[in-house]
Structure formats: C-alpha cells, structure tokens
Amino acid sequence: MRFVLNIVTARRISQVFFVLLTLWLCAVTTLGASFWRLSGWPVNFILQLSPLTALGTLLATQTWYAPLLWAVPVVILTAFLGRVFCGFVCPLGALNQAFGWLARRVTTNFPGARGAALRARLADNRHSPWQAAKYYLLVFLLAAACFGSLQTGLFDPLPLLFRSLNMTIAPVIDAGFQALFLKPRHYASAWLLFTVFATVIGLNMLRPRFFCRYLCPLGALFGFLNRFTPWRMGKIDDSAHGECGNCTLCDTYCEGACRPSGVLVASECLMCMNCLDACPQARMTFAGRASAGGEEHLPEPSRRGFLFAAAAGALSAPLWTIGGLADTGKNPLLIRPPGALDEARFLSRCLRCGQCMRVCPTNVIQPALTEAGLEGLWTPVLNFRLGSSGCQVQCVACGNVCPTAAIRPLTLDEKLGQGKFAAKGPVRLGTAFVDRTRCLPWAMERPCLVCQELCPVSPKSIHTRTTFEPIRFGQAEVVGAEGRRLSLSGLPKPTVNLGSGDYSLRPSGLLAMNSPEAGLRRINAFAWLESGQTFTLDAEPDPKQGWRLAPGSVVEVLVRLQKPYVDAARCIGCGVCEHECPIAGLRGIRVSFENESRSGPGRMLV
Amino acid sequence: MSGPETEGKEGGTPPEMTSGTTPGDAQELTRRDFLKRAAGASAIALTGVGLAAALLDKSGPPASDAGTSAKGLGDYSLAELRGKPGRMAIVRSDPKIAQPDRRAMLERALTALGGLGAFIKPGDRVLLKVNAAFATSSALGATTHPDLVAAVAELCLKAGAASVALTDNPIHSPESCFALTGIAEAAAKSGARVILPNENLFAPVSVPPSGNIGGRLIRDWPALAGAFKGVTKLIALSPVKDHHRAGASMTLKNFYGFLGGRRNVFHQDINGIIAELALLVRPTLCVLDGVTVMLTNGPTGGSLSDLKAMHVLAVTTDPVAADAFGMELLGRAVTEAPYIKLAETAGAGNADYKSLSPHFLDLGA
Incomplete structure (x- = not known):
C-alpha cells in the first residue's frame, strides 16, 4: 500500500489544529505579559474569519471594519472551492463531527451489529428538505441587521463557541486548578449559555452535524457563496470506472447529507471528503464538472419561506425599538464597558462572543440576561457585585479585544481624559448614588467610609x-x-x-x-x-x-x-465603591448608568 | 422526510445523455459550464473584495455619532432694528372692565408702533410661539390666552401673511394641551395651523457663544427646527407667571418649549439655559400678556387664587425688555430673574425696558 496523506486524514488534522488553536486563543485571552498570556496573540483570529460577522456588521453599520478583512479570503476560498471552512476549519463543526462520530461508534462485534449501524448511519445521513431551515434563519438575521439589530452572533458558530468556552467551559475547568484566574470566575446565566452549547452538541445524537445541517447561518451563507464553485465534489460514471453500483457508502458517511450518490445538493456539501474515501471504486472526485448523478443547489427552500423570514427579521428590529429599552426605558443597571458605543450603535455591532467578559481582569463584565432586553441577550453589562473589583481605572482590555469595536479600543489617555482628550474628560460608565437608608454612617450611626477610601479619582468623587x-x-x-x-x-x-x-x-x-x-x-x-x-x-x-x-x-x-457624598461631576462610574461597600446585599452605594459618556446629550449633569 | 420527488433523486444511475450528443460535445459542454461557473465564482469573490474595499473602515466607529448641528433656530428680528433700541408699547385697559378685550389692547399697542404692517409683510410665513405647556383651562392663566392667539393670527393674515402657524413642545400631552387651553380652537377659527411637536420635527442645534453665554448648554441639542421650515417671522405670545426656580416665566422662558430631549437637565443652570434660549432664536415681536398675572404657585398655577388681574399687555420687539417689564408686573426686581441680565449681556436685548421709550397707553383714561 502506498503511503500518501489521505485527504480525510488531512481534513482531520486540520480540524484538530483549528480546535486546538481555538482553545489556545481562548486560554491566552488573559491579561499578562508572558507568552501564554495576552501578549500579542491574535485572539480574535478565528472570530474574524466569519463572513457572517463581516456581512452582518456591514448591513448594520454600512462599514467593513478593518479587522474583519480576514473574512475576505474565506469568501474567495468558498466561492472557488466550496465550504472548505466547514470541513477543515470551523472548530464547532469539528466538535459536532467528533460527537456525531462518538455517538455512532460501533463498540460491539455482535454479528450484524456493524451492518445495522451502517444502515442507521445511512438513514441519519439522508438528505432532508429541513436543511433549508438554516437559510431562513440566515435571511431573518440579515434582514434584522439591515435595520440595525445585529443578532448573527447568537447563532454564528464562532461567537457561539467562543461564548461557550469563555463563560462556561473555561471557568468550570479552571475552577479546579486556577491556571487562568486567581479565583473562580462568575458569569451570570452561565447555566443558560451551557444549556445552549450542550444542546448544540447533544443534537449530534439525532443527526450528525445537526447544527451545521439545519441551523448554522454561517453554513447557510457559505451555501450561497459556493453557488458557482468551478471545482466540486461529484461522482463519475464512465467506462473506465464502470457503472455506479449504488452501494450508497458515500451517502452513509456524508456529513453534510448532500446526497452524493444521487442528485447532489451542492450547497450542502461540507467538504468533509468522506465520500472520496468511502467509494470502493474511487468514483467520487473533486473536479471541475457536475456530478454524473446530477446536481442542484439549495435544499428546496421556498420563496414564501424566504419572504416570511425576511419580513420577520425586518420587523424584529423596529419591534425591539418599541420596547424602548435602548432609549427612555433603558434599564438603570445597564452599564456597558468603557468605550461602548451608544446603545443603538452598540447593538449594531456586538457579537456576544464574550471576549470582553473573558479578558476583564476583575470579572465585572457579565453576559446580560434581561438587563438589555431580548435584543441584547448576552451582550456585556457590568455587575459590580459579581466582579472581584470595579472597572479598573488603568485597564482598557475589553475594548482592545472587542472584534467589532462595539466597545471602542480606547487608549488610556482617552479613557482617563488626559493628553489630547483632556477637554472631553474621562470616559464615564455611570454615576454612583449613596443609598442613605442603607449606608452605615447615614443609616446606622456606624463609621465606615470604605467607598471614599477606594474612590480612584483624584480629587476623589466621594467626599464627606x-x-x-x-x-x-x-x-x-x-x-x-x-x-x-x-x-x-x-x-x-x-x-x-x-x-x-x-x-x-x-x-x-x-x-x-x-x-x-x-x-x-x-x-x-x-x-x-x-x-x-x-x-x-x-x-x-x-x-x-x-x-x-x-x-x-x-x-x-x-x-x-x-x-x-458623591460629586457626580467627578464620578466615572467605575463601581469600585459599590464593589467594596460592606453592605453585601443591596449595596449602600450603587452605580447606575446616569451621566454615562456614551449616551450623548441629555446626560444627568449639564 | 423526503417526498416522492426527492425519492426520485436517490440512486446512482446517471441520466441518459441526450441522443445525438457525441462525447466531444459533452466535453465542450463541460468546459463551457466550467468557465461559466468560474466567472460566477469570480463575481462572488470580487463582490466580497469590492464591498470590503469600498466600505473599509480602518479607524473604527467614532465615540459619538452626533451629526453637524444647525446654529440656532434663526434670527427673525426686523433687519432695520438690529443693533438699535427695540420698540415697545404698553397698554392698560379700563380696570373697571372685568374681562378686558385683548384684541382691542393689542390693536391699540400695534397702532402706536405703526400697525402690524410694520412687522408683518404680505407673503410672510408667521410662526407663533405660544405657551401651551399645560393641559389646563385658559381661565387658570398658565398658558397663552386663546383670545390673544386668535387676535394675533387674524391680524397677521389681515396684514397679508401667507400663512400663520403656532407651535409649542409642552410638558403635558401635546394634543390635550392645545385642545384644553382653547388654543387649538382659536387657531382653527382664525386660520392658523397648529404644529404638534412631532418627533421628526426635532433636529440637533447648537447656540454659538456670545460672550460668556452660549456654546455650553444647547450643544447638538434636539430643537423644534422642523416647525421653522419656510418661516419668515416669529411672534412670541407669553403669559406672565411666577416660577420658583427661574424667578419668573415670561417670554424667554417660553422658548424652553422649542427644546426637545431630556431638557430638564438644564434646570441645574436655569439662568444659563434661559440666557442661551435668548440667543437660540430672535423673535420679530413679543406679546407679553399681563391681563391676569400668575403671582403664586407658578408656573402651573391651578387655582384662580394664584392669579391677579393686572389689565396690562405689552408689545415689543425686544424679548429681554418684555421680561424686564414682566418682572415689574410681578412686583419683583429684575435681578430676581438673573437670566434677564445675562441675556442682556449676551446681546439679546435691553434689560432696562424704559430705555426703549415705550408708549404707555391707557384705554381707561
């Protein structure tokens, strides 16, 4: 037997590489200077590859943010070679494939067990018209983006995976040996984040790569982009190979359920290359011609379905506006990280990838569950009780890891309002308010004054x-x-x-x-x-x-x-006072968003 | 899950070649198809590259997306009076008449100033700034009296105005305010159009600095700019009212009703904001209605006992002088409303109304 690198083996090596790269980038998204810390690693590289992020923010902001240019080579690659990203790169796709394989592994030698398993696998990998669902979801998300509401990150596999790793897997694993964090991290609604991730993984028991086939909007986008690939998978039927024996082994191992033995649904081919490997007569090829079994594009999506999805997406953004949560009805506790854009522009960019929450050294940046409404699910919100301190005055990490500049990459000068930003003053997150019914000196005739002591502003914004x-x-x-x-x-x-x-x-x-x-x-x-x-x-x-x-x-x-007393004109809303207040429950001094820099005219003070 | 049609797509037998095609033709078809697809793929790739190049944002989003603001709402004062002392007429009606006739008082004052034709020319599009802040009856004196609205609107039309509109961005629900104050009815009768403060009429404006005033509070601030579309003259119709925070609410405070947004933040610097309002817009004419004056519990009032009959109406081109005179009606020193002096310093008018040599006219004499 010749030793050549089998294409399937190459694909597996590539998948393992990108999974490990993702894990590594997640691990190094930790403040610090050593090589295994945030020391110049391109921590957003995987996220920046997503053409869905690029297209979504493009529709929502009418700009292509330069760090998202990595999506361009992915678009070109897909246009010419098909969904190579799904087969070779996507780390969530790789996990899905691995779990789908695990779920179907034949562990017994009982006679007939292997045959039964193969028949079951063939049934699981049969093409389904429901694979059109992801295209509807994509159209819904893009229509919403056109109206300024970027929701792609909720379903895009890359932010989904980063969010899950950052806020559920990493903190759970690290709680044991604390290599990443000094103390166990807290993330609000981690249970829900993990439930979603576990469901995505668990659905592989139902069908291999269930998420990729039925739900993934990024995959759907690739399904449009690969419409004209000159080279693609297909089978040949010529005299040299003889007639196809219809053994359907190609279908049996097809991860994308794209029906390689029959009329191939080209948009669904994940480039897993399994058919190439499975065909006993080497009849499957990657070549510049249509499959001999015939070829069609897209899994029979209906025009009505697209129109419905587009209308629903286009309506969702204005409907969210009706709730007023980004405007006059904004939750007083919706405090965004320093550099966050005003709420409307913020929601046109945030992917909910959790990079800011991951990198925040004090763990104050939390995924919002209800604070920002349904539209802002899992967007970053500061919670000064959960964190290990307030927002650190000398830290600008969150904005500098944000892949889409929903949180602007601030310099320290801009954050602190010094140098050429002196006239603008510091970036304010909100204002601290003393609750005189709970504050020890005010309400309980006890000396205290921790808040004043730790107020980091000079002159202090808390005076007595x-x-x-x-x-x-x-x-x-x-x-x-x-x-x-x-x-x-x-x-x-x-x-x-x-x-x-x-x-x-x-x-x-x-x-x-x-x-x-x-x-x-x-x-x-x-x-x-x-x-x-x-x-x-x-x-x-x-x-x-x-x-x-x-x-x-x-x-x-x-x-x-x-x-x-709080001198609101000096308060930057960093929340150190709230965090340190000894009234552990409802704190005696609390920050709410009033006077935040990002909200523009109409701030509390004139 | 698969229907009969998809069933038909299963299986490996290739479709028969159309009879008559040779293998060479088939190859040619394949080649042509390949080139077509390569062109399509290139188009997709180029679209991606083109979009990225065309919309590339290297610097990231700016901190604020505030657009460029208009400078104020406009100067509607008479050109020939700019830089000169304003003109003023003060009318007192017969105190024995329980219900003074505002129209007669207004006409008398205007006659002394040369008639409304001296201010409103044929073809002018006139905007009346009423005080419709509260949804209360005109009898309670918290809002511009509908008789005054009707009289001014009709006189303007008589003077040849092409159109008369009136507006305010009130505290209470706008529709209720215009209806319950009687202003809407007066407008309908006299041919004036009510401009409700629709959200899309607001646009950001800034007040350029003049001395120590301006450039500070009204900065990129939403104001009722849409109501001024095509307007050539502005007349302010203001009641005289007590105001605990500002000292008094008269002409300049009436301009608060041009602001939108969370304008109440400006109460932290009430004199600063009213002085900026004096620079925000310059009226053609101001009518200060002191027929009944709200002496207590202002600016909302709510009881007849808050009011006092003073039987006075002033017409002037100078909003600062109007307010200085209003303070006299309230029995207060001009310094009790510090914004009057601030507005004078900023060049918006004269705080010594007597220096305008006003015409004092007494209908009772």
Missing part, C-alpha cells in the same frame, strides 16, 4: 461631611472625675468599641449649633462594668465648655460620622 451624633443608649451619670478620667454609671453595655477613637463624651443637652465639636472630649480608653464605667478622655473636661462634673450630671456618648 463630618457630624457628631448621640448614639442610642449613650447617656450616663457622672459618679466621679479626676483629671482626664471619668467614672460613670448607668451606661448599658455598648454594642460598639467606645474606645476606638470614633467616640466622644459631651455634657448632655449641650446645644452646640455653632460648633459641633464644642465641649467634645474624645474617648481614648474605656472599661465597662455593670457597677460602673470608666472613661479616659483625650483632655480634661472644661467647665467653660459646659461640663458639669458634680455626681449625677448627665453626659452622653457621640459618634463621629463621616458621611459620604
């Missing part, structure tokens, strides 16, 4: 006003006094550390309207017994400031509170 307020159950009677030491009775056991430096004593009833600190003596040390309480003050009480030390005089304990 100091007050001294009598604490609950804070009154007691003087028993005796000696210098800075004061003995009291009647003070219930305090629930806070009165010697912490935040607390002071003052004669009760002293109205200190003009100077809130008049007469105050800070408590430096404190001892509590049921029988009596001893205070050491920072200075001797001064009768001139209203102190009466005769036994029985009443004094009260005050707490010094620094109450936080």
Whole structure:
C-alpha cells in the first residue's frame, strides 16, 4: 500500500489544529505579559474569519471594519472551492463531527451489529428538505441587521463557541486548578449559555452535524457563496470506472447529507471528503464538472419561506425599538464597558462572543440576561457585585479585544481624559448614588467610609461631611472625675468599641449649633462594668465648655460620622465603591448608568 | 422526510445523455459550464473584495455619532432694528372692565408702533410661539390666552401673511394641551395651523457663544427646527407667571418649549439655559400678556387664587425688555430673574425696558 496523506486524514488534522488553536486563543485571552498570556496573540483570529460577522456588521453599520478583512479570503476560498471552512476549519463543526462520530461508534462485534449501524448511519445521513431551515434563519438575521439589530452572533458558530468556552467551559475547568484566574470566575446565566452549547452538541445524537445541517447561518451563507464553485465534489460514471453500483457508502458517511450518490445538493456539501474515501471504486472526485448523478443547489427552500423570514427579521428590529429599552426605558443597571458605543450603535455591532467578559481582569463584565432586553441577550453589562473589583481605572482590555469595536479600543489617555482628550474628560460608565437608608454612617450611626477610601479619582468623587451624633443608649451619670478620667454609671453595655477613637463624651443637652465639636472630649480608653464605667478622655473636661462634673450630671456618648457624598461631576462610574461597600446585599452605594459618556446629550449633569 | 420527488433523486444511475450528443460535445459542454461557473465564482469573490474595499473602515466607529448641528433656530428680528433700541408699547385697559378685550389692547399697542404692517409683510410665513405647556383651562392663566392667539393670527393674515402657524413642545400631552387651553380652537377659527411637536420635527442645534453665554448648554441639542421650515417671522405670545426656580416665566422662558430631549437637565443652570434660549432664536415681536398675572404657585398655577388681574399687555420687539417689564408686573426686581441680565449681556436685548421709550397707553383714561 502506498503511503500518501489521505485527504480525510488531512481534513482531520486540520480540524484538530483549528480546535486546538481555538482553545489556545481562548486560554491566552488573559491579561499578562508572558507568552501564554495576552501578549500579542491574535485572539480574535478565528472570530474574524466569519463572513457572517463581516456581512452582518456591514448591513448594520454600512462599514467593513478593518479587522474583519480576514473574512475576505474565506469568501474567495468558498466561492472557488466550496465550504472548505466547514470541513477543515470551523472548530464547532469539528466538535459536532467528533460527537456525531462518538455517538455512532460501533463498540460491539455482535454479528450484524456493524451492518445495522451502517444502515442507521445511512438513514441519519439522508438528505432532508429541513436543511433549508438554516437559510431562513440566515435571511431573518440579515434582514434584522439591515435595520440595525445585529443578532448573527447568537447563532454564528464562532461567537457561539467562543461564548461557550469563555463563560462556561473555561471557568468550570479552571475552577479546579486556577491556571487562568486567581479565583473562580462568575458569569451570570452561565447555566443558560451551557444549556445552549450542550444542546448544540447533544443534537449530534439525532443527526450528525445537526447544527451545521439545519441551523448554522454561517453554513447557510457559505451555501450561497459556493453557488458557482468551478471545482466540486461529484461522482463519475464512465467506462473506465464502470457503472455506479449504488452501494450508497458515500451517502452513509456524508456529513453534510448532500446526497452524493444521487442528485447532489451542492450547497450542502461540507467538504468533509468522506465520500472520496468511502467509494470502493474511487468514483467520487473533486473536479471541475457536475456530478454524473446530477446536481442542484439549495435544499428546496421556498420563496414564501424566504419572504416570511425576511419580513420577520425586518420587523424584529423596529419591534425591539418599541420596547424602548435602548432609549427612555433603558434599564438603570445597564452599564456597558468603557468605550461602548451608544446603545443603538452598540447593538449594531456586538457579537456576544464574550471576549470582553473573558479578558476583564476583575470579572465585572457579565453576559446580560434581561438587563438589555431580548435584543441584547448576552451582550456585556457590568455587575459590580459579581466582579472581584470595579472597572479598573488603568485597564482598557475589553475594548482592545472587542472584534467589532462595539466597545471602542480606547487608549488610556482617552479613557482617563488626559493628553489630547483632556477637554472631553474621562470616559464615564455611570454615576454612583449613596443609598442613605442603607449606608452605615447615614443609616446606622456606624463609621465606615470604605467607598471614599477606594474612590480612584483624584480629587476623589466621594467626599464627606463630618457630624457628631448621640448614639442610642449613650447617656450616663457622672459618679466621679479626676483629671482626664471619668467614672460613670448607668451606661448599658455598648454594642460598639467606645474606645476606638470614633467616640466622644459631651455634657448632655449641650446645644452646640455653632460648633459641633464644642465641649467634645474624645474617648481614648474605656472599661465597662455593670457597677460602673470608666472613661479616659483625650483632655480634661472644661467647665467653660459646659461640663458639669458634680455626681449625677448627665453626659452622653457621640459618634463621629463621616458621611459620604458623591460629586457626580467627578464620578466615572467605575463601581469600585459599590464593589467594596460592606453592605453585601443591596449595596449602600450603587452605580447606575446616569451621566454615562456614551449616551450623548441629555446626560444627568449639564 | 423526503417526498416522492426527492425519492426520485436517490440512486446512482446517471441520466441518459441526450441522443445525438457525441462525447466531444459533452466535453465542450463541460468546459463551457466550467468557465461559466468560474466567472460566477469570480463575481462572488470580487463582490466580497469590492464591498470590503469600498466600505473599509480602518479607524473604527467614532465615540459619538452626533451629526453637524444647525446654529440656532434663526434670527427673525426686523433687519432695520438690529443693533438699535427695540420698540415697545404698553397698554392698560379700563380696570373697571372685568374681562378686558385683548384684541382691542393689542390693536391699540400695534397702532402706536405703526400697525402690524410694520412687522408683518404680505407673503410672510408667521410662526407663533405660544405657551401651551399645560393641559389646563385658559381661565387658570398658565398658558397663552386663546383670545390673544386668535387676535394675533387674524391680524397677521389681515396684514397679508401667507400663512400663520403656532407651535409649542409642552410638558403635558401635546394634543390635550392645545385642545384644553382653547388654543387649538382659536387657531382653527382664525386660520392658523397648529404644529404638534412631532418627533421628526426635532433636529440637533447648537447656540454659538456670545460672550460668556452660549456654546455650553444647547450643544447638538434636539430643537423644534422642523416647525421653522419656510418661516419668515416669529411672534412670541407669553403669559406672565411666577416660577420658583427661574424667578419668573415670561417670554424667554417660553422658548424652553422649542427644546426637545431630556431638557430638564438644564434646570441645574436655569439662568444659563434661559440666557442661551435668548440667543437660540430672535423673535420679530413679543406679546407679553399681563391681563391676569400668575403671582403664586407658578408656573402651573391651578387655582384662580394664584392669579391677579393686572389689565396690562405689552408689545415689543425686544424679548429681554418684555421680561424686564414682566418682572415689574410681578412686583419683583429684575435681578430676581438673573437670566434677564445675562441675556442682556449676551446681546439679546435691553434689560432696562424704559430705555426703549415705550408708549404707555391707557384705554381707561
């Protein structure tokens, strides 16, 4: 037997290569400088190959964004050689093919088992008119894109795979040994993302490459692009080969269910090359002529179906507008990553590939489930509770990995509003609002001020006003006094550390309207017994400031509170305050989208 | 799943060659077919390359897609008066008459100024800016009185105006506002057209800076530019009202109704925005209706007890002077509405209305 690289083997090697490349690119989409980090790797390369992304954004934005030029060679390749991408490149196609093979692997030697398996496989790979469904889906998606709503990424296998890897597979696997992330990642609605991915994979049990055959809009686009391929699969029937014996082994192994033994449905040929390998008489060829069995294009799609799909797609975008979610009805918590375009333009570009969510070092960028409405399913939204911090001031990673510039690739200068962007000011994501019913100093007479401490803006956008307020159950009677030491009775056991430096004593009833600190003596040390309480003050009480030390005089304990205020003109909405707020549930300070840079005129402040 | 037709496509027997074709012909057909397909494939590939080349975007989307804005809504002041003191007439009706006749007062004031023909020429297309902010009865004085609307519209048509339209972008539901204030009915009777603030009439405008005013607040801001299509003259018809935030709502505050969008953000700088409104558009004529003045609970009012009969109507070419006079009616100092001085500084008019040497006309005398 001659040793030559069988075309099917070559195809398998290519598929394995692109699956591994995809996994590698997913793994290196992690901030860092070492070679296995985001250090110049073309992390979007696979995504940029999709002509569907290029065409969808082209229809939605009337531009061809330069990084998507990689789709051009794919278009040329498909036009001349057919759906080579599906057979040799597409990583989701490869996974589908592998799982379809696994599901049909014959593991028993029982007599007849192999024959039965082959018959079942032949039935599974029979061409079906339902393969037209993906063309309807494609037309629907492109019609919606024409009206500014880009939904291709939900079904395009490349964003679908990246989204699934980024937000379900990678974090689940990495949670064990934490090679990618310092701590386990969180992704909202990961369950749903995985359900979709698992369904796509699981459907291979029903039919091999079910997704590719019936659903894949990218495959459908290739099915249009390969309309005139000069070279294509086909069988020959000539005297040299004799008549086709009708063994249907070609059909049995056909991944695309394109009926190679009969009238070949050329748009459906995935270029898996299995027929070439399966034909016992080497009758199948890849050549510049039509198959001897006849040839047709497209699996009998109906004109009515196309019109219906186009109308539905064209209507969906205006219908979503009616919901008002991109406009006046926008969810207050819909905070987009820094550099995100205004909502309408954002939705004309976002693929929901999850690259921004994958690369975000603090995991604050999350896939939206309901925040952006159905139209914005799995688009990026910031959630400062789930993340490990807020949006990092010195980070511009998300915009720089976004394959379509739905999040613009910002420079640090532009994000921070410095250099030539000084006049524009920093990019704002929203505004922090103090919830005075939940904030510790405002509502619970407890010092705190974590938000102000960690506000990264200079000057800080969170500032404070100091007050001294009598604490609950804070009154007691003087028993005796000696210098800075004061003995009291009647003070219930305090629930806070009165010697912490935040607390002071003052004669009760002293109205200190003009100077809130008049007469105050800070408590430096404190001892509590049921029988009596001893205070050491920072200075001797001064009768001139209203102190009466005769036994029985009443004094009260005050707490010094620094109450936080937000200077909205300086707040950039980074959410570090919200993330760090110790009120773990509904935070005492929360960011909503008001005053965000991307929304243009009508921001909260003038 | 496969129907009878697809069944027919199964199986491997090739279709018979048409009798009479030789193998050579078949080869020729194949060659021709190949070339045709190669041409088709090239067309697809070239379409891809061509689209990419034609629509290539190397720089990525801009931060904002705000288009180029128009500069303001236009200057409708009389050319011969620009740079000169404005003209003004103030009419007081007979205080003994319970329901003063606004038309008579208006005509008297206009006569003193040389008649409406001095301002409206035959063929002019006139826009009236009414205050229709609230869907309330005209008796409550929160909106421009329909009698005044009808009188002005009819006089304009009489002076030869080709058309008279009126508009406002009110707070309450527009249709209700125009209907309940009686303005729609007055317009219908007098031959004026009501322009409702349709969303597609709004376009972004900017106010160019003049001194310290302008260039700051109304920047690429949606304004009712569509209502000005073909308009050659603008007349503002404004009631005199208390306004807690602004000090008073009269002529210049009435221009807030030209703005769209989330215009309430401007209340953070109410004097700044009203001063910019004075630069946004320059009216031909301003009618300030002080027949009943809203002294309290403005600008909505809602009760007759908020109103006081003052029996006064002022007509002037200077919106700033109009408002300065309005403050006098309210019994307030001009400085209590700081936008008046700001508008004067910006060059929109004169805050000392007396320097216009107004005609004081008393119908009761």
